[in-house]
Amino acid sequence: MIYQRTFAAVLASIAVLSLFRASAQAPPLQGSATGFINTLMPQPSQLSVQEGHLAITPSFSIATEHFRDARLDAALTRTVDRIRTRTGIFISSSPAVDAASAAMVVSVDGAGETIQSVDEDESYSLEINSSSAHLRAATVVGAIRGLATMEQLVQSDATGYFIPAVMIHDTPRFRWRGLMIDCGRHFIPVDVLKRTLDGMASVKLNVFHWHLSEDQGFRMESKAFPKLTEFGSDGLFYTQGQAREIVAYARDRGIRVVPEFDMPGHTSAWFVGYPDLASAPGPFHIERKFGVFDPVMDPTRESTYKFLDTFIGEMAAIFPDHFMHIGGDENNGVEWKANPRIQSFMREHNLKDTAALQNYFNQRLLKLLEKHGKHMAGWDEILTPDLPKDVMVQSWRGFESLAAGAKNGYTGILSAGYYLNLMSTAEAHYAVDPLPEKTDLTAEQQARILGGEACMWEEQTSPLDIDSRIWPRAATIAERLWSPRNVNDVDDMYRRLEVESLRLEGLGLTHISQEDVSLRQLSGSRQIAPLRILASVLEPVRFHERAHLQHANQLTPLDLLVDALPPDPPSRHNFELLMRVYLQNPGGRTQAETKLTADFSAWITAEPGILHLMAESPRLAQAEPRVEQLSELGTIGLDAVSYLSSGLPAAAGWKAARLAVLDEAEKPQALVRFTVIKPLRDLVNAVSETPAGK
Numbered sequence: 001m002i003y004q005r006t007f008a009a010v011l012a013s014i015a016v017l018s019l020f021r022a023s024a025q026a027p028p029l030q031g032s033a034t035g036f037i038n039t040l041m042p043q044p045s046q047l048s049v050q051e052g053h054l055a056i057t058p059s060f061s062i063a064t065e066h067f068r069d070a071r072l073d074a075a076l077t078r079t080v081d082r083i084r085t086r087t088g089i090f091i092s093s094s095p096a097v098d099a100a101s102a103a104m105v106v107s108v109d110g111a112g113e114t115i116q117s118v119d120e121d122e123s124y125s126l127e128i129n130s131s132s133a134h135l136r137a138a139t140v141v142g143a144i145r146g147l148a149t150m151e152q153l154v155q156s157d158a159t160g161y162f163i164p165a166v167m168i169h170d171t172p173r174f175r176w177r178g179l180m181i182d183c184g185r186h187f188i189p190v191d192v193l194k195r196t197l198d199g200m201a202s203v204k205l206n207v208f209h210w211h212l213s214e215d216q217g218f219r220m221e222s223k224a225f226p227k228l229t230e231f232g233s234d235g236l237f238y239t240q241g242q243a244r245e246i247v248a249y250a251r252d253r254g255i256r257v258v259p260e261f262d263m264p265g266h267t268s269a270w271f272v273g274y275p276d277l278a279s280a281p282g283p284f285h286i287e288r289k290f291g292v293f294d295p296v297m298d299p300t301r302e303s304t305y306k307f308l309d310t311f312i313g314e315m316a317a318i319f320p321d322h323f324m325h326i327g328g329d330e331n332n333g334v335e336w337k338a339n340p341r342i343q344s345f346m347r348e349h350n351l352k353d354t355a356a357l358q359n360y361f362n363q364r365l366l367k368l369l370e371k372h373g374k375h376m377a378g379w380d381e382i383l384t385p386d387l388p389k390d391v392m393v394q395s396w397r398g399f400e401s402l403a404a405g406a407k408n409g410y411t412g413i414l415s416a417g418y419y420l421n422l423m424s425t426a427e428a429h430y431a432v433d434p435l436p437e438k439t440d441l442t443a444e445q446q447a448r449i450l451g452g453e454a455c456m457w458e459e460q461t462s463p464l465d466i467d468s469r470i471w472p473r474a475a476t477i478a479e480r481l482w483s484p485r486n487v488n489d490v491d492d493m494y495r496r497l498e499v500e501s502l503r504l505e506g507l508g509l510t511h512i513s514q515e516d517v518s519l520r521q522l523s524g525s526r527q528i529a530p531l532r533i534l535a536s537v538l539e540p541v542r543f544h545e546r547a548h549l550q551h552a553n554q555l556t557p558l559d560l561l562v563d564a565l566p567p568d569p570p571s572r573h574n575f576e577l578l579m580r581v582y583l584q585n586p587g588g589r590t591q592a593e594t595k596l597t598a599d600f601s602a603w604i605t606a607e608p609g610i611l612h613l614m615a616e617s618p619r620l621a622q623a624e625p626r627v628e629q630l631s632e633l634g635t636i637g638l639d640a641v642s643y644l645s646s647g648l649p650a651a652a653g654w655k656a657a658r659l660a661v662l663d664e665a666e667k668p669q670a671l672v673r674f675t676v677i678k679p680l681r682d683l684v685n686a687v688s689e690t691p692a693g694k
């Protein structure tokens with residue numbers, strides 16, 4: 001983060017390079033005679049840039065043509081409010097009286113589907129010239145997508161705020177573009193979910209997959225079965241009124257809400273209040289640890305289906321979406337094998353193993369879902385040949401199950417590669433395509449791949465840091481699912497992501513601001529400048545590393561340095577770019593050299609200030625070894641730059657010794673890791689050495 005302002009010139013040159021590398025079909029990325037700067041995310045499917053721009057003035061107003069309803073009016077008001085906030089220009093929220101006098105005209109054919117489905121028409125066109133803007137869409141959802149683009153088009157220069165003249169025809173590549181949030185392991189409050197929905201709408205995601213039950217908590221009020229939350233939630237659950245509020249809030253933004261009640265496994269929390277549903281006698285407790293546990297529903301008792309019939313009926317009335325997700329993942333079958341009654345049921349029904357018994361359970365569940373008007377969605381474990389073809393499979397274990405499902409007639413979405421909780425980079429997620437160019441699927445099979453979902457599992461995440469775990473990385477998955485396949489320039493993605501990240505913060509998300517809040521709380525001081533220098537080159541270790549090192553459970557406070565830091569901070573890619581530019585001309589006294597030298601010096605001089613803060617904060621002091629390492633990295637950097645700029649060789653053995661320091665610094669420590677090791681290795685390797693013995 002410390003790089004983004006002073007480093008603007010270098011970034012701009014890289015961005016211009018990426019312009020020339022853009023393929024012929026891809027939309028233009030940045031720069032043109034018109035001064036248009038493309039910061040759209042996701043990129044539209046077709047974009048052409050015209051001369052001129054539409055100035056935003058106090059008389060800017062929007063009129064509707066043909067059709068309007070309350071949802072469209074609310075969307076227009078939101079857009080006007082945001083443009084007003086962004087520009088500081090007082091624009092009235094009331095619609096223009098007639099289209100002829102309006103700066104922007106919105107022509108929509110109709111409301112769209114009463115219950116939004118995967119087939120909803122989300123396409124739109126946007127035509128902007130120097131006197132007016134015209135947004136056209138078949139449905140209100142299409143108009144909402146176009147308004148999100150309009151908000152992203154707002155630009156400024158020294159003369160004022162404006163919307164560049166462009167012609168956009170846009171339609172999504174995939175119809176199912178989701179974000180799953182696990183509210184079972186850590187409860188996520190309604191206001192956090194609402195701002196997340198605002199972020200989703202900004203990047204045109206259209207499904208909120210709400211994971212509502214887990215071993216660690218049952219989060220949805222049931223009036224038919226009140227003991228589900230009375231005993232299974234620690235008092236942290238959504239009332240039915242709140243769930244309806246979320247559904248309405250999402251619908252207002254063209255987002256479907258697909259609830260998930262994970263069964264037959266991951267169900268410990270159900271059994272605390274209703275032990276008769278379980279396959280073992282109990283007693284049961286809310287599970288505090290994380291992992292895969294034995295408690296599982298009893299699929300052999302009619303009373304289980306009677307319960308689920310009533311429960312699904314109750315939930316179907318709250319969640320209007322055509323799909324209900326039944327989970328189905330990670331049932332270890334232990335309790336089924338241990339129960340003689342269940343074993344004899346399996347023999348009587350010719351069910352050869354626990355997978356066959358789970359298939360029997362799914363078949364029964366499917367009938368109940370159908371009775372209540374729902375299609376079934378489930379994780380890829382549910383994929384068995386005798387399930388009907390209208391079941392939708394969510395692939396989390398690998399791309400293979402998605403392709404296998406498509407070949408066997410099932411629709412599916414991809415989540416393998418989109419697990420945000422793994423603390424991977426935006427570019428790693430960006431590279432994952434539900435339908436790669438090289439595929440052996442026929443056109444008909446390809447059409448069964450509906451899209452994908454980013455997944456935010458909550459073992460290591462709390463309401464405080466969830467925004468920085470989702471944003472801005474989810475925006476890159478949103479682009480992968482919306483934009484043409486050939487929109488894949490990583491440098492340009494990061495350039496636009498940085499702009500979108502600020503826009504998302506403007507919507508109320510706290511993924512940027514929370515870092516400083518947490519650093520102040522950790523250090524007990526406002527004077528966090530030295531700490532920010534350290535924090536800007538650190539990120540959380542990978543999910544599995546943390547699980548292995550920390551052994552956290554649901555009650556572990558998530559308030560260490562690792563929890564303050566965003567995964568894949570802007571510094572990582574920016575430093576990589578800076579090093580790339582520097583190493584093109586290492587002896588050249590370039591701007592890149594000046595910037596690198598300033599950074600390395602800052603890493604060294606920050607040390608006493610950070611140690612001073614750490615002396616007062618045992619929580620922060622856990623990361624103390626990182627401070628000395630930061631200073632060592634700074635010294636290595638300065639030495640390397642000095643060899644390279646002088647053209648003099650280092651003594652024999654210099655490189656090996658420095659690379660060993662980098663190897664040591666790369667190891668996880670205090671649950672955080674440096675973001676700058678690889679470019680530093682490139683830098684050290686670029687130095688030449690005096691041959692040994694000279």
Ligand code: ACM
Nearest residue numbers: 329330379396457
């Ligand atoms: C999953 O990650 N168990 C779906």
